[in-house]
Amino acid sequence: MRFVLLIAWLAAAAPVAASDHLWSALVFATNEKPTEPMPRKLETFAPTIRQVFGYRWLTLLGDKRQELQADQEIWLVPSKDFFFEVHVLETAETHYRIRLQLFHRDQSILTSTVRLARGAPLYIRGPQWGNGQLLLVLEIR
Amino acid sequence: MHSEDDYNRWIEGRMDEAERIAFERTLADSEKDDAEVWSRLKPRLAVPDATLPNADFLNHRVAEAIAAPPAPRLPEWLRPSRLAWAGATCLILATLTSAWLLPGVFQPLPESEFLSKVLETEARADVSAYAFRAPNSRGVVIWTVGTEFIPLEEKVQ
Numbered sequence: 427m428r429f430v431l432l433i434a435w436l437a438a439a440a441p442v443a444a445s446d447h448l449w450s451a452l453v454f455a456t457n458e459k460p461t462e463p464m465p466r467k468l469e470t471f472a473p474t475i476r477q478v479f480g481y482r483w484l485t486l487l488g489d490k491r492q493e494l495q496a497d498q499e500i501w502l503v504p505s506k507d508f509f510f511e512v513h514v515l516e517t518a519e520t521h522y523r524i525r526l527q528l529f530h531r532d533q534s535i536l537t538s539t540v541r542l543a544r545g546a547p548l549y550i551r552g553p554q555w556g557n558g559q560l561l562l563v564l565e566i567r
Numbered sequence: 568m569h570s571e572d573d574y575n576r577w578i579e580g581r582m583d584e585a586e587r588i589a590f591e592r593t594l595a596d597s598e599k600d601d602a603e604v605w606s607r608l609k610p611r612l613a614v615p616d617a618t619l620p621n622a623d624f625l626n627h628r629v630a631e632a633i634a635a636p637p638a639p640r641l642p643e644w645l646r647p648s649r650l651a652w653a654g655a656t657c658l659i660l661a662t663l664t665s666a667w668l669l670p671g672v673f674q675p676l677p678e679s680e681f682l683s684k685v686l687e688t689e690a691r692a693d694v695s696a697y698a699f700r701a702p703n704s705r706g707v708v709i710w711t712v713g714t715e716f717i718p719l720e721e722k723v724q
Contacts, residue, residue, distance in 0.1 A: 546705035556719025
């Protein structure tokens, strides 16, 4: 009886401790239909990208997924040219507070502190590339 | 006169208390046949002065009933229905205790908890950046202006 009570108590009281990952992607958005179909990884982001940035077609240039831990600094390198340095400042039940620095090759473009909720992506408008736009997407998974 | 079924039910303990007492009272008129069986059976009778009827099948059934080892029975508290009730009670108690001690666990979190938010952004000198909520989404956008154009001929990887 005591054991059953203890298990039930722990199940109800334990904080969410599953390990989360930070996924980042470098995306090329354009209105010219590419030769390859849109990758499934980007399908969920397509409506928002179309509405915010005005592009219909997406190409995944690179992506990377990295496990997140409290008070940790990681390098997130979705592509050779664009990458992030991420410092996890705080973990909470629904979100992470991170400080990220976006680099284009050896130059820092911006530094930002973001409260990133699970499944609520961050879109960063990058440089224009040819007839389209480079976008960076980060999401807690 | 009792039927064989009555005797079987009596020996196998399938009579209720009143029926059993009434039945054993009637045995008082019966003829004792097997002294040994009877002496072992007598302590079990609800009516101590009852006597055993002279019936072969009865002697046989009594001997069988006495000789057979009692079927193992689970302790009362291990019966499945008791365990099920105990489990359900434990779950309810754990839930109520948790709700009392940790009220936040059972309260829905505000919607803002599930939204991403840019708290601070600083871009390099030649770039400006501002943030806004992505429409119809829980996501957020950092919009940069001033990043250099990359010609299509230049490879991005």
